[in-house]
Amino acid sequence: MKLLIKNGLLVTPDKTYKADILSEEGVIARIDKNISEKADEIINAEGKYVFSGGVDVHTHLNLALGDRKVSDGFYHGTVAAAFGGTTTIIDHPEAGEKDCSLHHQPDMYKKNLExxxxxxxxxxxxxxxxxxxxLKEIPELINDGIPSMKVYCTYDNMLTYNAIEKVIDVMDSSGGLTAFHAEDDAVIKELQKKYGDEGRLEPIYHAKSRPDFSEADAIKQILKTAKGRPVYIVHLSTKKGLQVIKKAKAVGQAVIAETCPQYLLLTEERYNDPDGAKYIMAPPLRKQEDCDALWEGLADGTIDIVATDHCSFSYADKVKFGKDDFRRTPGGCPGVETRVPLLYSEGVAKGRITLERFSALISENPAKKMGLYPRKGSLAVGxxxxxxxxxxxISRKISVNTLHHKCDYTPFEGYEATGWPVTAVSRGEVIVNNGRFTGKRGRGVFLPRTPSKKED
Structure with missing residues (x-):
């Protein structure tokens, strides 16, 4: 099958230019001006931007924690992603049953995604x-195309730093990349107990129990333990954490930094709203100065990736499980469909980042850092x-009533976003066009990865 996209403005991290794109049998066959070759389908993109498909490297589309389960699942979650311009995801599994193998959760997720x-x-x-x-399984899992593995520095399945050092030793020697949820568990537990004992259990105390220095201190300890080996810090949320990473990069530390739209746009004041439980996530929302610093980090290259940490526990379940106690509230928020329009509208349209930088943050960088490039994240032949x-x-207000995820809310309700994906193409197949989903359940394929250990 041949698909021809004509007259679009192609955007890459290096340049923006007008050209046509011809795809054949799922890959890019030609990029040129005025391609006249016959095609099975032709789309006129006159006056519109054409980007490489979005790559969201941090989703929890099918997360289940005991009797608490996210709303979407892999079908509805990936449909929502496609409407948001994302054509590739990398999903994070939850911890499995006690003493299960390192392969257990990724294998289960692959079967369900298939x-x-x-x-x-x-x-x-x-x-x-x-x-x-x-430790023996690490190189085996990497050889199976899963070279990035996550460590939690808090929660029930957290690792000690002695264990983390062992993990990094084997990950590094095997060509893997260790990802980290960076929060100081001791600080969090102490403050949660303090606020619990004082009866301060409203949503705002979720933020107060996870202060900015808990993130920065955890990142410092991770970098100290890594001793120069590559690490990947997910969902960066604070100015203090950003400063630690900036200093580390300045002296050559191989560290990949990711943030998410909620940490760029929302502040902890939301926790004082009547529906403040909607915004309980970890790390929590921060102050405006943190948002401002993260935007600067996107522009200057300190932050490499904008992902979502999409984790769609419903507001109904947040109230059901966490009523009157923030510590019991399932954490997370949806965002896989709004990442692209929000980053364009709040970033490019408001002059915080360039159009080309936007392209890098949502597609090329995540593909490169996670070992998918140049198959993904690239507008190039092949x-x-x-x-x-x-x-x-297109400018419209974000509303849960018009989004395609199954969650009963969006944290960005009422945001006016300018610039929306209208067409999504996956391996040469149009799967979203002008508000209609035209793809099929189960059409996605597994992508084995082999990320480089060095910074690109």
């Missing part, structure tokens, strides 16, 4: 303990024909 995903996908591994058997077409003349 049946449900409408876009292409990969998965991360997750550490929930460290012993000889787990790359997968993954695109989204954006109409910057």
């Amino acid at each position: 049946k449900e995903a409408v876009i292409d996908y990969a998965v991360h591994g997750v550490f929930q303990r460290v012993d000889d058997a787990v 790359s997968d024909a993954d695109f989204f077409i954006m109409d910057t003349d």
Whole structure:
């Protein structure tokens, strides 16, 4: 099958230029001006931007924690992603049953994604303990195409820094990349107990129990333990954490930094709203000065990736499980469909980042850092024909009633966003066009990855 996209403004991290794109059998076959070759389908992108398909490397589309389960699942979650211009996801599994193998959760997720995903996908591994058997599995999982694995520095399945050092040793020697949820567990537990004992259990105390220095201190300890080996800090939320990473990069530390739209746009004041439980997530929302610093980090290159940490526990479940006690509230928020329009509207349209930088943050950088490039994240001959077409003349308020995820709210309700994806193409197949989903359940394919250990 041949697909021809004509007259679009192609945007890459290096330049923006007018050209046509011809895809054949799922890959980009030609990029040129005025391609006249016959095609099975032709889309006129006159006056619109054409980007390489979005790559969201941090989602929790099917997370289940006991009797608490996110709203979407892999089908509805990937449909929402496609409407948001994202054509590739990398999903984070939760911890599995006690003493399960390192392969257990990624293998289970791959099987479920194979049946449900409408876009292409990969998965991360997750550490929930460290012993000889787990360490032996690391190179095996990497050889299976899953070279990034996550460590939690808080929660029930957190690792000690002695265990983390063992993990990094084997990950580094095997060519893997260790991802970190960076919060200081001791600080959090102490403050949660303090506020609990004082009866301060409203949502605002969720933020107060996870202060900015808990993130910065955890990042410092991670970098100290890594001793120069590559690490990946997910969902960066604070100015203090950003400063630690900036200093580390300045002296050559290989560290990848990711943030999310909620940390760029929302502040802890939301926790004082009547529906403040909606915004309980970890790390929590911060202050305006943190948002401002993160925007600067996007512009100057300190932050490499904008992902979502999409984790769609419903507001109904947040109230059900966490009524009168923030510590019991399932954490997370949806965002896979709004990442692209929000970053364009609040970033490019408001002059905080360039159009080309936007392209890097949502597509090329995540593809490169996570070992998907140049198959993904690239507008080049031979790359997968993954695109989204954006109409910057479209301006509308974000509403849960018009989004395609299954969650009963969006944290960005009422935000006026200018610039929306109108067409999404995955491996040469149009799966979203002008408000209609035209893809099929289970059409996505697994993407084995081999990320480089060095910074690109």
